[in-house]
Structure formats: C-alpha cells, structure tokens
Amino acid sequence: MSDFEPKVVAFVCNWCTYAGADLTGTSRIKYATNVKIIRFPCTGRIDFMLLLKSFANGADGIIISGCHPNDCHYTSGNFHAKRRWIMFKELMDFMGIDMKRITYSWVSAAEGARWAEVVNTTVARVRELGPYVSYQKMVNTHIEEEVTNE
Amino acid sequence: MKIGIYPGCSLEGSARDYNESVFALAKAFDIEPVQIPDWNCCGATAAHNLNKELSLALPARILALAEKHGVDEILVPCAACYSRLVVTKHELQKHPELKNRICEVIEMDYKGTSKIINVIEWIDKYIIPKLEEKVKKPFNYKVACYYGCLLVRPNKVLNYDRVEDPQTMDVVMSKIGATAIDFAFKTECCGAGLSISRTDIVSKLSGKIIEDAEHRGADAIIVACPMCHSNLDMRRPDINKYWNKEFNIPVIFVTQAIGLAVGLTPAQVGLKRHFVEVKIS
Amino acid sequence: MSHSDHHIERNSLAAKVEKEVEVKAQKCYQCGKCSAGCPVAEDMDFPPSMVLRMLQTELPANDEKILKSHSIWLCVTCEMCLTRCPMEIDIPSMMDYLRQKSRSEGKANPKAKNIIAFHKSFLSSIKHTGRLFELGLIIDYKRQSLNLFQDAGLAPKMISRGKLHFMPEKLKDMAHIAKIFKNTSK
Amino acid sequence: MARIGVFICHCGENISATVDCGKVCEAASKLKHVAYATEYKYMCSDPGQSLVKNAIIEHKLTGVVVSACSPRMHEPTFRKATAEGGLNPFLCEMANLREHCSWVHEKGEATTEKAIDIVRTLVEKVKRNAALQPIRVPVTKAALVIGGGIAGIQAALDIANCGHKVIMVERSPSIGGHMSQLSETFPTLDCSQCILTPRMVEVLQHPNITLYSYAEVEQLDGFIGNFVAKIRKKAKSLDEKACTGCGLCITKCPQKKIPNEFEEGMGFRPAIYVPFPQAVPNRPVIDKANCTYYIKGKCKVCEIVCPTKAIRFDQEDEVIDVEVGAVVVATGFDIKRADFFPEYGYGKLKDVIDGLQFERLASASGPTNGEILRPSDGQKPKNIVFIACAGSRDPAKGIAYCSKICCMYTAKHAMLYKHKVHEGNAHVFYMDIRSAGKNYDEFVRRAIEEDHVNYIRGRVSTVYERDGKLIVKGVDTLLGAQPVEIVADMVVLATAGVANPGAEELAQRLHVSYDSHKFFAEAHPKLKPVETNTAGIFLAGACQNPKDIPDSVSQASGAAVKVAALFSQSELTREPLVAAVNRFGPPLYSTCVGCFMCQPVCPYQAIEREEIKSRDGKVIKSLAKINEGLCQGCGTCVALCRSKSIDLYGYTNEQVYTEVVALLNDY
Ligand SMILES: Cc1cc2nc3c(=O)[nH]c(=O)nc-3n(C[C@H](O)[C@H](O)[C@H](O)COP(=O)(O)OP(=O)(O)OC[C@H]3O[C@@H](n4cnc5c(N)ncnc54)[C@H](O)[C@@H]3O)c2cc1C
Ligand SMILES: Cc1cc2nc3c(=O)[nH]c(=O)nc-3n(C[C@H](O)[C@H](O)[C@H](O)COP(=O)(O)OP(=O)(O)OC[C@H]3O[C@@H](n4cnc5c(N)ncnc54)[C@H](O)[C@@H]3O)c2cc1C
Ligand code: SF4
Ligand code: SF4
Ligand code: SF4
Numbered sequence A: 001m002s003d004f005e006p007k008v009v010a011f012v013c014n015w016c017t018y019a020g021a022d023l024t025g026t027s028r029i030k031y032a033t034n035v036k037i038i039r040f041p042c043t044g045r046i047d048f049m050l051l052l053k054s055f056a057n058g059a060d061g062i063i064i065s066g067c068h069p070n071d072c073h074y075t076s077g078n079f080h081a082k083r084r085w086i087m088f089k090e091l092m093d094f095m096g097i098d099m100k101r102i103t104y105s106w107v108s109a110a111e112g113a114r115w116a117e118v119v120n121t122t123v124a125r126v127r128e129l130g131p132y133v134s135y136q137k138m139v140n141t142h143i144e145e146e147v148t149n150e
Numbered sequence B: 001m002k003i004g005i006y007p008g009c010s011l012e013g014s015a016r017d018y019n020e021s022v023f024a025l026a027k028a029f030d031i032e033p034v035q036i037p038d039w040n041c042c043g044a045t046a047a048h049n050l051n052k053e054l055s056l057a058l059p060a061r062i063l064a065l066a067e068k069h070g071v072d073e074i075l076v077p078c079a080a081c082y083s084r085l086v087v088t089k090h091e092l093q094k095h096p097e098l099k100n101r102i103c104e105v106i107e108m109d110y111k112g113t114s115k116i117i118n119v120i121e122w123i124d125k126y127i128i129p130k131l132e133e134k135v136k137k138p139f140n141y142k143v144a145c146y147y148g149c150l151l152v153r154p155n156k157v158l159n160y161d162r163v164e165d166p167q168t169m170d171v172v173m174s175k176i177g178a179t180a181i182d183f184a185f186k187t188e189c190c191g192a193g194l195s196i197s198r199t200d201i202v203s204k205l206s207g208k209i210i211e212d213a214e215h216r217g218a219d220a221i222i223v224a225c226p227m228c229h230s231n232l233d234m235r236r237p238d239i240n241k242y243w244n245k246e247f248n249i250p251v252i253f254v255t256q257a258i259g260l261a262v263g264l265t266p267a268q269v270g271l272k273r274h275f276v277e278v279k280i281s
Numbered sequence C: 001m002s003h004s005d006h007h008i009e010r011n012s013l014a015a016k017v018e019k020e021v022e023v024k025a026q027k028c029y030q031c032g033k034c035s036a037g038c039p040v041a042e043d044m045d046f047p048p049s050m051v052l053r054m055l056q057t058e059l060p061a062n063d064e065k066i067l068k069s070h071s072i073w074l075c076v077t078c079e080m081c082l083t084r085c086p087m088e089i090d091i092p093s094m095m096d097y098l099r100q101k102s103r104s105e106g107k108a109n110p111k112a113k114n115i116i117a118f119h120k121s122f123l124s125s126i127k128h129t130g131r132l133f134e135l136g137l138i139i140d141y142k143r144q145s146l147n148l149f150q151d152a153g154l155a156p157k158m159i160s161r162g163k164l165h166f167m168p169e170k171l172k173d174m175a176h177i178a179k180i181f182k183n184t185s186k
Numbered sequence D: 001m002a003r004i005g006v007f008i009c010h011c012g013e014n015i016s017a018t019v020d021c022g023k024v025c026e027a028a029s030k031l032k033h034v035a036y037a038t039e040y041k042y043m044c045s046d047p048g049q050s051l052v053k054n055a056i057i058e059h060k061l062t063g064v065v066v067s068a069c070s071p072r073m074h075e076p077t078f079r080k081a082t083a084e085g086g087l088n089p090f091l092c093e094m095a096n097l098r099e100h101c102s103w104v105h106e107k108g109e110a111t112t113e114k115a116i117d118i119v120r121t122l123v124e125k126v127k128r129n130a131a132l133q134p135i136r137v138p139v140t141k142a143a144l145v146i147g148g149g150i151a152g153i154q155a156a157l158d159i160a161n162c163g164h165k166v167i168m169v170e171r172s173p174s175i176g177g178h179m180s181q182l183s184e185t186f187p188t189l190d191c192s193q194c195i196l197t198p199r200m201v202e203v204l205q206h207p208n209i210t211l212y213s214y215a216e217v218e219q220l221d222g223f224i225g226n227f228v229a230k231i232r233k234k235a236k237s238l239d240e241k242a243c244t245g246c247g248l249c250i251t252k253c254p255q256k257k258i259p260n261e262f263e264e265g266m267g268f269r270p271a272i273y274v275p276f277p278q279a280v281p282n283r284p285v286i287d288k289a290n291c292t293y294y295i296k297g298k299c300k301v302c303e304i305v306c307p308t309k310a311i312r313f314d315q316e317d318e319v320i321d322v323e324v325g326a327v328v329v330a331t332g333f334d335i336k337r338a339d340f341f342p343e344y345g346y347g348k349l350k351d352v353i354d355g356l357q358f359e360r361l362a363s364a365s366g367p368t369n370g371e372i373l374r375p376s377d378g379q380k381p382k383n384i385v386f387i388a389c390a391g392s393r394d395p396a397k398g399i400a401y402c403s404k405i406c407c408m409y410t411a412k413h414a415m416l417y418k419h420k421v422h423e424g425n426a427h428v429f430y431m432d433i434r435s436a437g438k439n440y441d442e443f444v445r446r447a448i449e450e451d452h453v454n455y456i457r458g459r460v461s462t463v464y465e466r467d468g469k470l471i472v473k474g475v476d477t478l479l480g481a482q483p484v485e486i487v488a489d490m491v492v493l494a495t496a497g498v499a500n501p502g503a504e505e506l507a508q509r510l511h512v513s514y515d516s517h518k519f520f521a522e523a524h525p526k527l528k529p530v531e532t533n534t535a536g537i538f539l540a541g542a543c544q545n546p547k548d549i550p551d552s553v554s555q556a557s558g559a560a561v562k563v564a565a566l567f568s569q570s571e572l573t574r575e576p577l578v579a580a581v582n583r584f585g586p587p588l589y590s591t592c593v594g595c596f597m598c599q600p601v602c603p604y605q606a607i608e609r610e611e612i613k614s615r616d617g618k619v620i621k622s623l624a625k626i627n628e629g630l631c632q633g634c635g636t637c638v639a640l641c642r643s644k645s646i647d648l649y650g651y652t653n654e655q656v657y658t659e660v661v662a663l664l665n666d667y
C-alpha cells in the first residue's frame, strides 16, 4: 500500500480557484503531483455525473472548488452548484459512494496557499483510504459483460 | 359556543365592584357566563418573579379546567390575569417540550383549544351589537381611557390593538356617548407589581397618570383592569399625599360606564364601593 | 463554516441568560430607548440598558453587581422596554431570570426585602388557599416585612366597602394546588 | 481527420527546470491525431508565435495545444497567433505546464508524467473544439435614463455630451427629484436650487436629450445594445406646444386646497399646477383625480382663461416605443412616512415633522419663506429636538440598515435652525455620528462647537403633547442612561431612507435584481457598483441605497461612462462561449422537454421561451431558448438541465467528459 499514488481530479472554476491555483504556482508553493485540474467557467457548470465518470475511470479522489459564497463571478452560479451538490451528495451517499473521497471547497483567487493545503490534505486523506477499486470493479465488470455478450 | 369566565382573585375581593358590573352588564344583555369551576389564582407577578415553572403551571391549570368543561371562550376581565393566561398559552404552544413538562406538573391534559378574550373584546363582540337600542342615559362625559400595560403588552403575543396609542376602548366609550380625549399615558405603567411593597413608587407612577388625565380636562378615567383601578382609586390618598395635590377625578371600570348608560343603577354596578367618590351619573 | 462557529466555553451571566431565556445581551447596541421609557428607571441603581451593558462585559465583577442590584427587583415587568426596543430584546424575561438567580444564590439586594417579602406572601397565600386571600396576604406581608403601620388606613376602608373577606375562599381540590407547588419547587 | 499540433514551452527554465520537456514532446508526438509536436524556449515571443502560425500552414493543423503557462495569461496571445495561421482561434487550447505543474512540483518523474497527462487531456479536448464565431450584436446608440433627480440629470448630461441621444423619463411633472426640495446642502451649505436649476434647464435645452415628464416606463424588452422600451406618457390635459407657461390657469383654478406634494403637505396647490416655480418643464398639468371638471363634469375655468387655448380635457395617455442600447436607472428613494412611529406621534402630532418637511420650512421658497415656524400655530420654535436614526438601524421596525445621509442632514438642520433662530436651542438625540465624507466630520463638529447644538447620545422612548408643547423622553447613555426630558416646540425625525414606491415593479419590468428592502442591486458590491445583473442596464443614485448628492453624482457619471463605452462601437463583439439549447427538425425539434427549470437559475435572465408552431399557427411545443446577447456562459443551466438539452460552447458535455477520461487513462 505504501507506494500507492492516488489519482485525484479537481474540477475548478476559472475565476476563483483556477486563478488561486495559478497563484500557488506564482508563489512557488509546492504540493503533491497527484492532483490534476480541469477548468470550468463556474462551479455552476459542474455536472455531478462527472464525479461518477471520474471514479469509473480510475479516480481515487475528487476536489470541487469555486468561489466563496457571494463572490461568484456570475453572482449565483456557485450558489446553485452548492444547492445541487447538497442533493447529489445524499444521492451518492445512498448509492454507496465513499464521500470521504470528495472535497468540496472554496478557494479564492487570492488563496494560493490554501489551494496547496486543500490539495495536500485531500491527497493525504485519499492515500489513507487506498485505491477506490471497489467502485471501478463494479462499474467496469458491467461493461465487460456487455461487451462479451455482443 | 360555551362562554366561560375567569374572574381571578381580585374580582372576588378588592375589585368586587368590577365583578358586580361585569355580571350586571352580562345580565342586562342576556348573557350568562359560567365560572370555570374550582379555578385557582393565576400567580400574577409574584409567580414569574420567583418561579418560572409555577408561573406557567398555575395558568395552565385554569386553561386545562376550562377545556375539561368544554369552554370555547374564556372571558378574563382582569388584564393581569388575561396577560398571564395568554402568555402561558403562547409559551406552551411555542415549546412542545415545555407543554409536556407543564402537563406533568399539573397532571392534566392540556391542548390549548379555548380562546381567551379580554373585557373589551367581550364587549365588542357581545355588547356593542345590541348597545344602541339599549342606551338610555348617554354617558356624556370627557373620559381618559387608560389601558395600562397588560392589556396590550407583550404586543407580539397578545396581538390586541395597537401597542402605542390603542383605540378600542376609546371607540367603545364613544358608542355610549362619551368623548375620549387624547391622553399621553394610555399605556404607561401604574406600578401594579409594587402596589403594596413600594407604595412610594406606585404613588409616583399612578399620580402621573391621574395628573395628566385631570390636566387634559377629563371627567373620569376609564379602566379595564382591577389592578389599575386599585392603584388609581384605592391608592388615591397616598397619591395625593405624594404629589401634595387634591386629585379627585373618579376611576370607573368600562363595564360600569356602559352599565350606567344602559340604565343600571350605581349600586348595581358597584359604584359605591369606590374610594374616590363618583359624583357623575 | 459559518462565522459564528466559535466553540468557546462561556460561563458568564450573559451566557446563562442566553441559554435560559434566549436573550442575547450582545444584540443590545446601547441606544438607551429602554431606559428612556422604563417607568422605574430613575429609581434603579442601574437602568435596564446599563444592566445589559454590564452583562455584555462578561466580567464576574459586573455579573455580581447585577445579581446584587436593586434594579432587578424594581422592574415591574411592564414590558415597555421590550415593546420599544429596536433589537427586540426581552428585558422583562431577562429580569425574571435575574431575580430568580439572585435569590437562589442568596444575593438579593437588602433594599428589595419588602418586594420579595410581598411576592413570597402572595405565593404562600395561593399555596394555602389556591386563591389569593387578600387580608391574609396583608397580614403575612406585614409579618414578613415588619412594616406594621404601612397601609394602616387601607384595610378598614376596604372592609367598609366590602372589599376584604375575613375568611379565605378555599378551592375544593386543594390537594391539586399543593401538588403543583411541590412539582415546581426545585 | 484531426491533425493537432503541440507546442511545448520551456519558459526559459521555468518549465524545463522541473519538467523534462523533451520527454513530454516525445510522448505528445505519439498521441493519436497529433501531427506535429515541438518544443521551444519562449513560445510567447515573436519567433514562438511564428512557430505556431507556420506549423498550422505547413502541417495543415486542425487544432493547436500550446503547453506553456496559464491560459489566464496567454490564451489571447495564442488564439491570435492561431487566427493569423488561418485557423479559427477557438481551435487553440493551452495546457498549463507552468503554474499548475513546474512551479508547484519538484523535478522528477512524477512531474513530467503529470505534464504529459495535462497535454494529453487538452489534445483530446481540442479535437472536440468547434470553430466558433464571435457574437456580434448591433448597438442602438441611444440611452434611456429613468428618473430625473440629480443622478438621472447628471447621467443624461454626461451621455448627451458624449454625443449620444438620451431619452429621459420622469414620473412626476418636473425633473429635479428630492434635491429640488432641499434648502441648503451639506457640507458647504450652498443653496440647492441655485446649483440644481441650471442643470435642469440644460437637460431641457440639450439637443441630444428628449425629456418625457409625467411619464413612466411600462415595459422593457430586448438585451444589451438592443432594448425596446414602452413609455406611457400620462395625459397632462395640455397641448404643451401651445402653452406658454403664463400661469393664468393656475391662479384662476377654483380648486385650491389640494395638499402640495412638493411642500410635503405643508401648503396647497390647485388642480392645474406646476410643482414648483423652477420646474422643468415649466408647463402645468391637470391633476385629474382632483380637478372639478374631471370629477363633476363642470368648471373648465382654466380652458376659459387660457389665452392660447392650450387646455385639452380630452387628451388621453399615449404609449410610445423607443429603441435604446442602454438604460440608466436613477429613480431615487423616499423617506419613511407618517404612522411609522406612533410612540413619537409622527403623523398625529402636527409639530412632529420629518426631514423633508424641515427642508421645506428652511427653504427660502418654501411655505414659510424660509422662516422656521411650527406647523400647528406658526410660532417660532424656541426648543427644537432632532431625532436621528428614526426607523433606521431598527430591526424591530424592519430596517436594520443605516440610511447614511441622515446624520449629515440632521447636523445641517440643527445648524440651519441655529442660524435662523439665534435665541433657540437645538438638541440632537443620536446613536452614532456617521459622517465619513470629505469635510463631513468637520461640518458636524462645527454644529457642535460653533453653533452649540446639544448632542445627546441616546434614543428617545416617546414624544407626547402637553399644553401645546412636545415632551421628549430620552436618556443620555454617556451619563449612565440618565433620563433626559426636553419640553420642545418642534420635533424633527430623521426618518429612514427607503426605496421609492414602485421600485419593485420597475425592477421586475426591467428584469434587474433588487434587495430585500426593494433597493436595486448592483452586479458586484465592490467591483461592479454601477452595473446591474442585466448587461446594458446601469444604476445611478439613491435607487441603489440612500446616498447623498456627491455620491449620487459620482455614480451617475460612472454609469454614463459605462454607457459611453458601450456606444463607442457600433457592434458589440462577445466571446461565443455561450450556452445553447439543441434544435433539430421535426418531429422532435429539440430534446428540451419545456420544463423551464433552467429559467430561474440563470443569473442573467438569458433563458426565454420559444414556441414552435405548426403551419396553421398552433403551438406544438414550448422550448427553452437562450439569448446569446444576455448569456454570460456560466453553464449553470447546462448542469441543471435533466434532459441534457443545453450545451455550453467551449465547455460542451462531450469536451469535459473526454477530458476526464483522457486525464485518467494513459493510452
Ligand atoms: C431631508 C433630506 C435632506 C438632504 N440633504 C442633503 C444635503 O444637504 N446634501 C446632500 O448631498 N444630500 C442631501 N440629501 C440627499 C439627496 O436628497 C439625495 O442624495 C438625492 O436626492 C439623490 O438623488 P437621486 O437622483 O438619486 O434621487 P431622487 O432625488 O429621489 O430623484 C429620483 C427621481 O426619479 C423619479 N422617479 C422615481 N420613480 C420613477 C419611475 N418609476 N419612473 C420615472 N421616474 C421616477 C422621481 O420622481 C425623482 O424625480 C438629503 C436627503 C433628505 C431626505
Ligand atoms: C487597513 C485598510 C483596510 C481596508 N479594507 C478595505 C475593505 O475591506 N474593503 C474596501 O472596500 N476597502 C478597504 N480599504 C480601502 C481601500 O484600500 C481603498 O478604497 C482603495 O485602495 C483605493 O484605491 P485607489 O486606487 O484609489 O488608491 P490606492 O490603492 O492607494 O492606489 C493608488 C496607486 O497610485 C500609485 N501612485 C501614487 N502616487 C503616484 C504618482 N505620483 N505617480 C504614479 N503612481 C502613483 C500608488 O503606488 C498606488 O499603486 C482599506 C484600507 C485600509 C487602509
Ligand atoms: S464565480 Fe463561478 S466562475 Fe467564478 S470562480 Fe466562482 S464558481 Fe467560478
Ligand atoms: S432599547 Fe434595546 S437595544 Fe436599546 S439599549 Fe435597551 S435593550 Fe439595548
Ligand atoms: S419591564 Fe421592567 S425594565 Fe422594562 S420598562 Fe418595565 S419596569 Fe422597566
């Protein structure tokens, strides 16, 4: 287990967290290489089915991060994201998704250090949890069976 | 609809005059309110000063008794009791756990179904509709309607009339021919809670009310609360001494005024029991 | 996480008032409207807004002053302050709580002796008869307050006007009242 | 077949010191559909950019991935280079190897691996990019200014002076707003009319401004650059061209006892009237609700006396459409009126008045010609009490906010009183003195130190009348809440500044947001204080929150610049990263099921309803449709739509799902 390197996908908004992560870079603050970022215009755009898709494709952890409440570039995109997140979280919980693998956070364009912290704590936590094979197995077996049936 | 009456301790004692006028007036209008059997004291100021649970339990017993006897509407002529009962009902409705606890204390069921009305509401509902035809001797006086604290406060709970410059009693008085003057002390406190223990404060506060009413040329102060009455009437010698004045404006219960207007005698409405002589009528 | 998520243990009187009667002293912005309208403010050692200010400090010395104050006993629960307070601070309920606390901690102001004596006599009258027996109350109060001559003229006048009963009117179910008193005595 | 070019930047050593660029280049060149991969020291330099241009041509590239710094830094640079190479600029993507990789990780295999993952992801994305065209929206270079107070006047003049047409709509018969009612203004005490009237006249005479007074905006359709406003011009019962403004009708109208709004009810006006002598336009209107002729069918005195026969009793409201490219909302505010403060006798006691009434008393053109006289008996008040925060900062009365202007005008009132009634005493009950403006605190200090206004810190509990005097019961909290009782002749309440009546309806008609107190809401509290949520609609003045004149004027000029900037081009070009609801031919038309769940979540009201009609005009289906002029591309609707009928250009479902798969799978 000790050489397990978790794969973590980060869905971030362009205006706050993406810019915040840029600042982490400009400030040369180091963090784990395990996290890779996908840029969205706003957390409001994030379709939570993407989370399932990510887990199915081998992600061990996920970060969702956008502007702080009331600071959304589009005034209320992050608010709607948050609302949908609350609903979706319950659904995923019900479906047996391990919610400890998902971090939902706010990182502003000025919080470079905070982004590094969010990344590092998430990676550490997911490392602790180990690879999320149970989910991948479940989804992927299903696909393979379909393929062999053809 | 069954209308009950909760007289409260003072109507049985120091405010017998009020009691007599309420019942005489009811009779004149063919209403027969039934006393809530075996009622107890509401606990008044003393209870909530010293013991919160007791201050809810005592009124709760009264309300539970009313419910038990199928009373839909309880007339509470004493403003202090009225306030205690409404506040208790409100508190128990707001806090279900508290309600359960109080039900345990009083060992009775309580649902909160009976409506609690004060004397003005009662007059409004049962007397006013038939008043016009019955007025024999219009009450042609200038009156200062004194509401006191407990008829309108706490306003958010009682939800009765405007808390500043209330009007309901003024309107009732105008229906029997009186002129209600504008009066700055309508809802100032008379000091009721300190009635016996701090006569000096009571004399000061009650005196202000009397002074203002007299100053504005009122012939009488109209009240709807036995506490207000005892402070403004029975305490008059103390007040006069404290203020070094000779105030002699009479203090009349709203039910007495209406009673006189519909032809009841001063004795029937208990006027002779007053300390300050009522020269009018 | 909300801004108010500070989990600091507070043991002040203000914290107790907040817990017991849901009155948040910190909401008071010291406008003074309560004191301006309070009928007994001028007789108080600390007008209501000052009591709130002292609570806000959360200093033991101020808490002590409040519990030992005359003010809390002079408040007549007229509700004027609550009616007009812009922040809707329930001072009357707070005063009720402070009085009970003051007495249970044996800190009641000596000047309030008569006021407390009266309330006690009142309750004891109810305890024994279920209703208020006014003559009994006056006698008991005089005994407790040793204020024998106060109101000497009142009783005879009341009697002559049929306003004082000589015998208490007792409830039928006195046992019930006794139980209620017992159940609520902590 | 896609042919993607990958350009790996060293950024001097910024990237290459930790990322093995050669290895990334090699890996990139092996990716499916990558036709060309190269590395270079400074991609953003001129030779670097030429590298992209030439490669596009040489290798017939269909997509470009510049693997360098953050797209927030150089995306425009490389999109431009891509366009210069003859490719649609939206077919260029940037892989962030610097801020998100080389700068945040140590040198090593994992870092290079991550760089490769990032490049792969963007290669997959760019394959699915569409060649987008910038959205061009024509701009109607005329602005609508709603409200003719000082804010509206300032905005209108500024825009008009930039050479653009302005249509000003004012609800009342004259422009001027509250400022026209003021006597003198803080912090300099100059005469309000003297500085305002020239501005009002300028509006009337400006060749670029069309003024519709006694008019209201009934409806606003369209979007930035292309609005259509429906304006109702209320019937003035007057032919404005024929009327010379002689005023004969006004003096002869027998109906004289109508409370004068301009004088705040402290005077009367006839049924045909001009609100105040300096009114603009200076032509009367007939107040139909109070005119004897309209009520009883008889009178017509005005018509008889009018020398130019200008009266038109049969005139009807007229509704006109105007086309504008931008809107400035400047409808101002109001103050809390009577019966709000029963404990102070406001609305009941004649000598308890509000701030605007005091302004009229202090105004040389007011009902008392500038003498401070109390309304009840016309006596000069010897003792006057001002109560600040009357209703503001009072959650129990529903207003928790500070009205911002009243500390200042209260100090001004007390000062004016002292200047006019030398022997009088002025007392101010206050909670805090909020005077944070240039020369403001000095002004308040002057009232206290030089004019000896008695400031008492504490709130008043009650005001009642006794023997013609007003008893004011307060406390001095700085003296331990010591009671203060003042026997006053007059009490002035600085009542809360509130939203104008009708503000909520107007906001709904304009589709702009408003706060819980019905004040118009800005797009961002700090960085977009003059914009609204709706592109092309701007705010000026006290309609946003209570403000004084300097603040109102500054904001109005700010709004004017925003409008002028918009009008500086004849077309608006916008990034085409907007959402769209899918459409196909019959029988399905779209997968949109018409639930319209997306409509309320859009922060920009960009989602409209479209009706698909059959040949005979019957509505077959209602579908969501996105107005690309309004959409800002946040994508909230996309994530929300359950039938997946909406997609966002630049971030399509296909693109983002592919990114996830590519990021996690090394193939
Ligand atoms: C008592 C008092 C004293 C003051 N003293 C001073 C002072 O000394 N110095 C100072 O700097 N500021 C002072 N002010 C503040 C000053 O009045 C405001 O800053 C200023 O009036 C704001 O201008 P405005 O144009 O935003 O709004 P307003 O003056 O309110 O003008 C708004 C205009 O819009 C019109 N309108 C409203 N709704 C509509 C609609 N739906 N359609 C069309 N038109 C509409 C109105 O009729 C009005 O003409 C004082 C305010 C008060 C209340
Ligand atoms: C402690 C503190 C906390 C604050 N917190 C907040 C807050 O929470 N929210 C808020 O809204 N506001 C806050 N402010 C106020 C905020 O900082 C100012 O409103 C804002 O900075 C003003 O912006 P400015 O561009 O006018 O001036 P500045 O920020 O001062 O910028 C002026 C610029 O001009 C340059 N400059 C100066 N002279 C010359 C010259 N001769 N030639 C060329 N360049 C020159 C300076 O180097 C500087 O870059 C705070 C201020 C302080 C002091
Ligand atoms: S406002 Fe929206 S777009 Fe902006 S950074 Fe936040 S979540 Fe992202
Ligand atoms: S009125 Fe309310 S806010 Fe004002 S001082 Fe009293 S308690 Fe505090
Ligand atoms: S309730 Fe007590 S504190 Fe409040 S105004 Fe009345 S006497 Fe004063």
Ligand code: SF4
Pocket (backbone or CB within 6 Å): D252, D253, D254, D255, D270, D271, D272, D286, D290, D291, D292, D293, D294, D298, D299, D300, D301, D302, D303
């Ligand atoms: S018709 Fe109307 S406006 Fe004209 S004079 Fe008569 S009342 Fe006045």
Ligand code: SF4
Pocket (backbone or CB within 6 Å): D238, D242, D243, D244, D245, D246, D247, D248, D249, D250, D284, D305, D306, D307, D308, D309, D310, D311
């Ligand atoms: S309507 Fe006629 S009378 Fe009236 S102002 Fe105009 S021109 Fe003069």
Ligand code: SF4
Pocket (backbone or CB within 6 Å): D388, D389, D390, D392, D393, D401, D402, D403, D404, D405, D406, D407, D408, D432, D433, D434, D494
């Ligand atoms: S500006 Fe001054 S008077 Fe007005 S609400 Fe604010 S603090 Fe009160």
Ligand code: SF4
Pocket (backbone or CB within 6 Å): D436
């Ligand atoms: S100087 Fe600063 S701290 Fe002092 S009152 Fe003004 S704004 Fe407040």
Ligand code: SF4
Pocket (backbone or CB within 6 Å): D578, D579, D601, D602, D603, D604, D605, D606, D607, D626, D630, D631, D632, D633, D634, D635, D636, D637, D638, D648
């Ligand atoms: S992308 Fe955002 S702005 Fe555009 S229509 Fe959808 S919700 Fe509205």
